[in-house]
Amino acid sequence: MIAKDPAGRREPIDLEWIQSLPERYGWPTQNERGYKIDEVPSGLSRPLRVVVLGGGASGINFAKFAQDELENVEFVLYEKNNDIGGTWLENRYPGCACDVPSVTYQYTWEPHIWSRFYASSPEINEYLKGVAKKYDVEKYIRLNHKIEKAEWDETIGRWNIEVQPNGGEKFIDQCDIFINAGGPLNYWEWPKIEGLETFKGIKAHSAAYPEGLDLKGKRVAVAGIGSSGIQIIASIQKEVSHLYTWIRSPTYVVGNFGTKYAMGTDPNPEYTEEQKEMLRTNPELYLKYRKNLEATSTVRFGVFYKGTPESIAAKEYCQNQMKQELEGHDDIIEALVPKTFPVGCKRPTPGSGFLKALISENTTTYTNFGLNRITEKGFIDPDGNEQEVDVIILATGFNTTWVPRFPILGRNGVNLQDLYTKNPLSYLGVSAPYMPNYFTYYGPYGPLGQASAVVMMDFFTRYMLKMIRKIQTRRIHSLAPKWDVCEKFQEHANLYLERTVWADNCKSWWKGGREDGPIMLYPGTRTQYMELLDDPAYEDYDIKYQTDNQWSFLGNGYSVRDYDKRDLTWYMGLVEGKDEQKDFDVSELFQSTS
Template identity: 35%
Template sequence: MANKGNQNGSASKDSAYTIIEQPLGSTSAVKIITIGAGASGLNMIRTLRNNIPLAENVVYEKNPDIGGTWFENRYPGCQCDIPSHNYQFSWATNPTWSKFYSPAPEIHQYLKDLAMKEGLYDSIKLNHQVEHAEWNEEEGMWHVRVRDLETDALTLDSAHFLLDGSGILNNWKWPDIPGLDKFQGDLVHSANWNDDFVYKDKRVAVIGNGSSGVQIVPAMQPDVETLVHFFRSPTWIAPGGIERMSTSTAGDVISQLKLDGEVFTAAQIENFKNDKELYKRFVKATEEVVNNKFDYLVNSKAIAPVIKESMTKYMHGALKDNEKLIEKLVPDFPFGCRRITPSPAYLAAFHKSNVKVVTDEIKSVYEKGLITTENEKIEVDAIVCATGFDVSFCPRFPIIGRKGNLQDIWTRELPSSYMSMAVPGMPNYFTFLGPNAPIGHGSVLTITELASKYITRIIQKCQEECIKSIVPKQKAVDDLADHIAAFMPRTAWAGSCRSWFKNGEKDGPVTALHPGSRIHWFHMLQRFRGEDFDYTHWTNNSFGYLGNGYSLWEGPGQNSTWYLDEPDRMI
């Protein structure tokens, strides 16, 4: 990325400094490697193409197709728990979503369609897995080892910037239950679903009541002989989206829609296509409701206990005041402590004669089933593990920077980052949805749009100012971590519940979420705080980028008197 230009210009008498013979604003070629072709990787391709000249960006994707979590998750009932029209890129709005909450195949197809339309596949290498990355200080480059999963061939690549879009809900794991490997029936994980698995008329155990388990139980229940649902903790279940939105500030626009339950009728989809004003009002109104969720997650807000009481009443009603079910399913911890999943069908499933709830811990698994801590043996034909992911933020492969391997650092220390996107000691390395991102606050797609713009502005700065490396200062990250630790106790997330927001711990620190609302995070990213970073430069003078005294903003074809056009505009 060296922006050295023609250095045969005038030199100072007292130093080896030489003027670069190019105008201010000149850019140098830059190479970027992005890991992952999920939503973050796809959006980043487009953002870089639109804003970074002389950029080469290659995206390595381990799967045989794009889409990330929406390619990998294929379990029965899999769908988004964010309203469809808010779970889309602002630059690729889709009026044809079929339901209020879109099923996984539809979201995956949406991503494939926009990738094809935008020509994003040209930058992506499928079936390529990054196995090792190491920063070379002298070269100012990341050296990356990549395995072609089709041929097993290893290749070496290098780039000025390494962008990690591998995601947090990606590295699925089996539950730590003794004897799991001894089970002789079907054993499947929700995030690694076997499409050949036939569960009809079988006795099935479903372990876990996170968002995947909540969706799987009602989807499988009608087809199985018996369904035994194992979980350790109660969880908050919310009413359906249309029901909740109808009583919110979005109620007026929702009342104008033609719906069949939570399905958009063909007439309504056609109306969305033709009535742009109605479509925009609907999207903005529901987005505002999603954004405002933060209000009931702050303990000091008067609305928090009101919402908790309302949700408790709803769950009691949906469970038909069955005291045994209420005791097992309705939490006493704050509403929002665990991720909230809307699913009236989940609560309805517990009234079916073929469903059994077990909250005793699983002591072990044997050849024909499971044994609880109460020594109850439960025979099943299949075990479905909806037990989530490794959410420690620890990378899946070595990433070696100035201070060593990030795997080792985040194993011995609490994961922390700069605004969820940069890590001390890791020059020119940026993450999407790193520690303390706003991933519990709404749609990931608009979040990754803002992250992409922030990272792109940093790359632009480096490209135009002869910056060789940029890395956040440890003090800046430590100060931010102190703020997060002081803030989190005022939120529902810090309540006493076992949550992936706290790496599966009941009372551990909140490592996954931003200390504020989505808008708070968006606002925070509007200005780049250059004082929080350390820099090295390609030139021996940090002002070398000023060049030959001219600017690209002047000359033929340029509006070099732009400052006269809008006198009150901040330049």
């Protein structure tokens, strides 16, 4: 599909007439070196094709803005699943919800009236589907299409994208720009546990949870106490006959975020019909409410610095809260409550009901021991006894190494898989060296450790649109961030991040699931990051032009605006807000008065 004229006001330009002028008047068009003036105005957007991987929140965001603001661009989104929604389509396990307030986990340009303080996965997925339908971007998305390879062709300056339709024949889609909107939380795999394949009951992974699985009255084992495990355990404990779980390493289970604005004592309250109506009918009130919650996540950045009063206070508060809720269960306190690392070392999870579930009568919690051996009927406990269960749920998360799931072969045959395996070098988490005309949402060193991911998508998208327009209007063959610029950014980031709690000794998914892995987070606040993306530093890129004269885009010396009937004095301000050229009636100024 081709993006429409975003302005909706440009009149066609008669290029044939423009190009006839040099011959008509005998103007020179070419010099002795062979350089030739291209007889078109500057600012003309050459046609481009964009391929986007993913139909989740990032992909929908790109499609909406590209449709509204790009000109002469054809684009398509390939989504491997049978519906849109990305991680919120795939993650359907019991209790699955966002871990930041729902009113901040939405597009800034499409506020929604949510049912609860923390929205559930189905509600978020319905929101995304509703946005796609409302803004008519579903037509750009090809469902059941999986990208399996991307290879850059330097000769023509295009990507060859290998696409495998579900049940169809593989094909190659060629594009000028390749955008990876797949996100880091979509590649799961079964953990390597002895005997897993022999279990004759029901086994489920949190990232591929079977719809309609009834756990009522069943014996259930849940392995993993990351975000998904915490939510599952809290959600199912009351309905199962017996619950088994394991604590292998400590983690902070925090009080719910933004409780000051949670409207009551319930950690995840439902909004009343009266409250929803107030937010629906009073946009200014809703904006203030959203801004209060969003600002809370920004101003508390001091928590992420080692040794600050904020960090120390957060650690003491969370430790005390956890100990209070687990009172009388010293073995669980000893195993679960962190002693050595501060809050924020790994992403803290709001855990309403989780701690209570761990110490309930129908729960067996094993400490300092993992699920190491599975049998046909259940698993082997720390004492060597077999415990029979009906269902095993593996909440073991995702592969979060940032290594692409398929080959991405850039300039000189460099494979991004190899590059990110050895050293995840990136440019602000939005592009990568040796990868021309390639952009990504939330790549290595993006701002993942802070607040809502959805809010940041606007900034990624706007950055990409600016790059696309630059390529379109400046006769650019390709651009990729300079290697030395990425190295120096990484040098600064690595040194800076040593002062943060993210560098402490804990396993986290922004360190690739390792305790000693490199920290792949942006070294600063979201505010700073937003400002960087708002003002692209084109000098940080190796730019290759379509011709050997980078000034060829100046063309015939005119701008598109000189021809397309837009206001030629726009810089003085627009009359009635209309960007159009016209002669205004000012005769009253000269009428004589008696």
